[in-house]
Amino acid sequence: MxxxxxxxxxxxxxxxxxxxxxxxxxxxxxxxxxxxxxxxxxxxxxxxxxxxxxxxxxxxxxxxxxxxxxxxxxxxxxxxxxxxxxxxxxxxxxxxxxxxxxxxxxxxxxxxxxxxxxxxxxxxxxxxxxxxxxxxxxxxxxxxxxxxxxxxxxxxxxxxxxxxxxxxxxxNREAIIEALIQQGVTTSLAATVTMMTANANEAYEMTQEDSFVQKRKLVLKLVEAIEQRSPGEALLFIQTDWMPLMKEKSDCEQGIDLLLFAYRDIVAVKAGLQSTIAYPDQLETFTKHSVKNAYSSLTVKIDAILQAKKRLHQNMNRTLLLEQLVLTMQEGLLFV
Ligand SMILES: [Zn+2]
Incomplete structure (x- = not known):
């Protein structure tokens, strides 16, 4: 292609x-x-x-x-x-x-x-x-x-x-982004899929999947729910919105990866490194989050996401895993 x-x-x-x-x-x-x-x-x-x-x-x-x-x-x-x-x-x-x-x-x-x-x-x-x-x-x-x-x-x-x-x-990533844009893919979606894969065709196919585009939206909503620090809302979101779309382990892993890229973006924005981000369309919102979060708290959040990813492969109950992740991220304490 x-x-x-x-x-x-x-x-x-x-x-x-x-x-x-x-x-x-x-x-x-x-x-x-x-x-x-x-x-x-x-x-x-x-x-x-x-x-x-x-x-x-x-x-x-x-x-x-x-x-x-x-x-x-x-x-x-x-x-x-x-x-x-x-x-x-x-x-x-x-x-x-x-x-x-x-x-x-x-x-x-x-x-x-x-x-x-x-x-x-x-x-x-x-x-x-x-x-x-x-x-x-x-x-x-x-x-x-x-x-x-x-x-x-x-x-x-x-x-x-x-x-x-x-x-x-x-x-390289820039070349794939450029090629995807030429195929009619939006800059923001191209930036996100090229974080998921270095294979140009796979990236293109991902952009054509409705479920991927929905996951991306869902992850951005989850970031908002986490950053608003209203635990009830975030937990409800996990049950009503996240889980129905992330039924399979592979979906859930993709979701966690997308969440990880979001927080890496927030760190990158905080550090003034905006050229490599996965969600260029979120620059304004992520800038707000980057101001609100200290580096130490972003580190805790990213660690929590990485741990959740590990636990996903230990066949832990996925709803529970996501709920714990959200709570950990909101409290800024690493769950052990
Ligand atoms: Zn010749």
Whole structure:
């Protein structure tokens, strides 16, 4: 979805690009590579860049020219020596792999190197994997494989061992926020989801979930209830609003994380570090809370949230856990 967000991806992969340029410069191009990186890290884009570099008719200082016949055909997906396959339905099947190998070994194609790209390589089924393995065991002189995956460990170890691994950098938070905003996500929601995950696609999907957007609202209401220091109201809120939406443990954990980010924000605002906050839309309210709370009391509150998170995994009654958390935060004393 955000895989093709070109500029951000290329900018955050400078080290990988340098490594590929060195390979090209030394003319030590391997038979097979695995580009391994999370969704949104730009695997397809880097694979296309490397393919262009390998086939470019006029590269300048190890950069593909982007204008020659070869570069242009790779860009438009029409180069006869370049084949990309991706899962057909759930997985990559043996037939697809056999056809790919046929194309890579067939004579009569253009001279020069051939490149094949296998997207979502972790989804090759076992017969496709075995077919590929046989091909990798008998490398053809001028054929290069580029396997793309966001789950390196799911690729068969025997295939891993025949490929050079090129790990991609995870996208940085600002780049993901920017990409999400371009997809129509609000700045505030983008800021919050990127605290929850460093995976651009996962972040995007979260922004599209009603339940996540509701949780975010609920957490902000809880912060207000806690800061108003009216225990009755906060406890009632836990029972009537929070618990119905946070039935599952995973929901509750997400809720506690969101609460944690809120208090980290209040600390950040207090310290004048506003650029990294998770709830930019709450700046005004959080500024008020930051004035009202001493650092020591914010520390106690954050500790209480962290403890609650730990207890969540000890299978404690969740309503009780939240009630204790709220009371602890309101009294400013750590519950033990
Ligand atoms: Zn070129």
């Amino acid at each position: 955000l895989e093709n967000d070109n500029n951000h991806a290329l900018q955050s992969q400078q080290q990988v690009i340098k490594r590929l340029q060195t390979i090209h410069q030394r003319q030590r191009v391997g038979h097979a590579y695995i580009f391994d990186g999370s969704n949104g890290s730009g695997k397809e884009l880097i694979a296309s860049y490397f393919t262009k570099l390998l086939l470019c008719m006029d590269p300048k200082e190890n950069v593909p020219c982007e204008t020659c016949h070869s570069c242009k055909r790779i860009q438009s997906g029409n180069h006869p020596n370049v084949v990309t396959i991706r899962p057909d339905g759930q997985d990559i099947k043996k037939d697809q792999m056999a056809e790919l190998i046929m194309k890579m070994t067939k004579k009569g194609y253009e001279e020069g190197r051939k490149v094949y790209i296998i997207a979502n390589a972790e989804r090759m089924n076992s017969s496709a994997s075995n077919t590929l393995l046989k091909f990798l065991e008998e490398p053809e002189g001028n054929v290069t494989a580029i396997l793309l995956t966001d789950s390196y460990t799911s690729v068969l170890p025997t295939i891993q061992s025949r490929c050079q691994r090129i790990p991609l950098q995870p996208m």
